[in-house]
Amino acid sequence: MSAGTVLCRFDELVDGEARGFDPQKGGQDTLFGVRRGSRLYLxxxxxxxxxxxxxxxxxxxxxxxxxxxxCFAHGAQFEIETGRCLLGPCIGQSLQAVAHAIDDRGNVRLV
Ligand code: FES
Structure with missing residues (x-):
């Protein structure tokens, strides 16, 4: 992943839903985000x-x-805002947050 890569436009994301991204174009999503209002958790x-x-x-x-x-492999559940595992086999561990920003054109960019 390289800084500056555009994932999508923020207004393409559905509030309350998740979306996967494949910024390296490898054929499989390697990032995902959840939009909540004006925030994106990536x-x-x-x-x-x-x-x-x-x-x-x-x-x-x-x-x-x-x-x-x-996580549909074994059912771990994570808090959307923090990525912390609240239930399941990795309780207490966390997802890896990905730094991003929304630029002045409304694009979600990796930073
Ligand atoms: S790999 Fe995600 S809960 Fe096991």
Missing amino acids: YRDLCPHATSPMAWRKDEYLNRRRDRIV
């Missing part, structure tokens, strides 16, 4: 339990209530 798509990708299909990173991130 993480590496790498569960701390077994360093595995977390979605069971494209963009499916949240539980049914849309209030926690879920």
Whole structure:
């Protein structure tokens, strides 16, 4: 991942939903973000339990209530705002946050 890479426009993201990103164009999402209002929480798509990708299909990173991130491999649940595991086999560990910014054109950029 290189700084300055544009992931998408912020207004393309659906409030309350998650979306995966493949900035290296490798054919598999390596980052994902969850939009909540005017904030975006961006993480590496790498569960701390077994360093595995977390979605069971494209963009499916949240539980049914849309209030926690879920790893579908073994069910770990993470707080959206902090990435901290609250339940499951990696409790107390955290997702890796990814630095980003929204530029003056409304693009989400890696920094
Ligand atoms: S790999 Fe995520 S909970 Fe096991």
